[in-house]
Amino acid sequence: MNFKESYEVVTVPEQGIEIIWDNFHQNPQFFERIAFVYQALKSEMNAFDDVEISMLYNKISVLCPSDLIEKVHSHLAFSIERSSGHKIQSVHWKIPVFYDSELANDYSSLEEKLNLTKAEIIALHQSRSYTIYGIGFLPGFLYMGELDEQLKIGRKLNPDLNIESGSVGITGTQTGVYTVNSPGGWHIIGHCPIPFFNPSSQNPALAKPGDVVSFLEIDRNTYELIKIQVDTTVFDIKEYLNDSI
Template sequence: MGHKTTYKPYGDSAILIDWNAEISISISNDILGFHKKIKGLKDTNIVDVIIGYSSLTIIFKKRITEYFKEVKNLKEIYNLKDINLKQTPFIWQIPVCYDFEFGKDLHEISNVTNLEISEIINLHSEKLYRVYFIGFLPGFCYLGGLNKRLFVERKPNPRLHVAKGSVAIGGTQTGVYPAESAGGWNIIGKTPVDFFNIHLEHPCFAKAGDFIKFITIDKDEFFQIEKEVKDTSYEISKVLYNA
């Protein structure tokens, strides 16, 4: 703890806490620690705590009538000593096929970045990506750590239909579409893995603070894993992250 934060009302039943507006592991760790402290208190007046890149939104059950008192309470929670708050992040190993059938924008990215297709794939798959938060769609992980050489602006005219499992780049970020949706990110591949399954106890396997490692596979491997995912015999590989 120790980052500068600002507090402000967010509607009549929520408080928004802002850190410096940047994608930072240090800030993310601070946010996750604060989040865990709040959740650990099991305050029945708080119904949700929403994580962002550089923010935390506290949703209260009822309308806030004593705003400054609630802010004071939150600041006291923030300053609590870190006891038993150690995070246990996993590295989730996600298979991705970068074949042109799935990577619809690989050629365009190659033209913009002056990189060979093979370089794009290598640069994208060699990195370890931190899950900063989950939003936009259920199971959509906002990932930090993209190589600067792959920074590509979002498409000026978003597609109306982006296939479930599409792996894409948008500006300084990369991510996986957990369901078919509209979207303006540049598509470079596809994973057969489900990022959101409502039938599971934990519909999204990853959590903020975890890491994603993309593993390159070919089309035959893609369709084999896709089959295993459908018959529920596939299990995503994961290892503990040791900083």
């Protein structure tokens, strides 16, 4: 089944619609086209303050008043038609991470379950770039993949009651960054001092689906310096941003 025939639109009463591509996992090349549709819808509906559009893997969610549903459908059909052969707008983030056992207390259990040393876990986590597949379950939370096979592990049986904002975790085939303090079941391996979510900004989530992320190990001094720069508003995110790709 081709891209234009493999999705369904589900109406969410009094909320909006969801667009879901059912055979996403059998057609991984669909992701770039889904990301294009997402970015196009965001651009077209940007003028409406009461419209919120998000994407996670194979699903685009549109929260909007009922009187805008028809407009969303029109832009959706147009975006899907244009998605073939169009390159998505994507940037490459270089995210600094302090892989410290004091800030990430899951290393002892991970070393035992994965049969890897802490150094090997860190090296594998940094060994590749990751695609941002979506944003959720927390505001601005980045879902990224795919992890190296050796790092694949299920969620914790007993989730933590409070994971600190900035924590970098792994589970399944994914890695992610917690953007607010929250309970969670991911295995924490480090901490990022850069805030990737700002609720007071016009675009609260700094990164977007389709962007690419590489993790860079930093030492304690660099970690503390970045935290000071962030707290005093002199931090420049452009230092960790490559050109568009």
